[in-house]
Amino acid sequence: MSNEAAASKKCPACGTLIGKKECVACGACFPSAATASSTKAVNKNWYDYLWVTSLLYLSLGLFNILYAWLGLICFFTPLLIAVFRKNKAYCHKYCGRAKLFDLLGGKLGLSLKRNCPKFLRSPWFRYGFLIFFMSMFALMIYSVVLVFNGAPLNESVTFLWTFNLPWDWTNTSFAAPWAAQFAFGFYGIMLSSTFLGLMSMFLFNPRSWCMYCPMGTMTQGICRF
8 A cells, every 4th residue: 555545544533544453543443433434324333322421421410510420430431441452442432422523523514524733633732631631630639639638618610620610509418528529520621621522523523532532542552552
């Protein structure tokens, strides 16, 4: 295969160049998913409807912030799959957020479907965003530790790691303050990353978020290791 032909082989979902088995971002090329995703008549599987879980998670957090703890499922599941199966099957098949972006940006046409800027596909940006993301996660854990040690509960959700949104209508009196603080912090992370994904979906390819998704970067590192 010529260099020119190889360069044109891109993931149909996020636009990343495909490697030996799958793209390094969304994993939508594992295995032979590239062919399936480009075919209109595809048999539906149960995991094709997992976009519902992403919407349900965000909705439940509006009524009771403690439901934010359910987001840990999306945190640990891809890591466990990467460790024991050595692939990004979660990113391709089971990620509810990715399915949501496929639905909104693909089927509903809410994506401009333009190629992403090169810097979004670069390793330095992906790993740099991972470091930033994990730093914000560590700060969130630190705030939980402070509340555990007696600091007052901060009933707000931090949006885009900058803006504090009041969230004091939720009842957290039946939970330990530190557990509620974790829920506020984790929901803020999930809400912020979903917003970034929606913006990437609209401006570029439907699953452009997958190019720099921290979970995708971590699972890719595990698979390579």
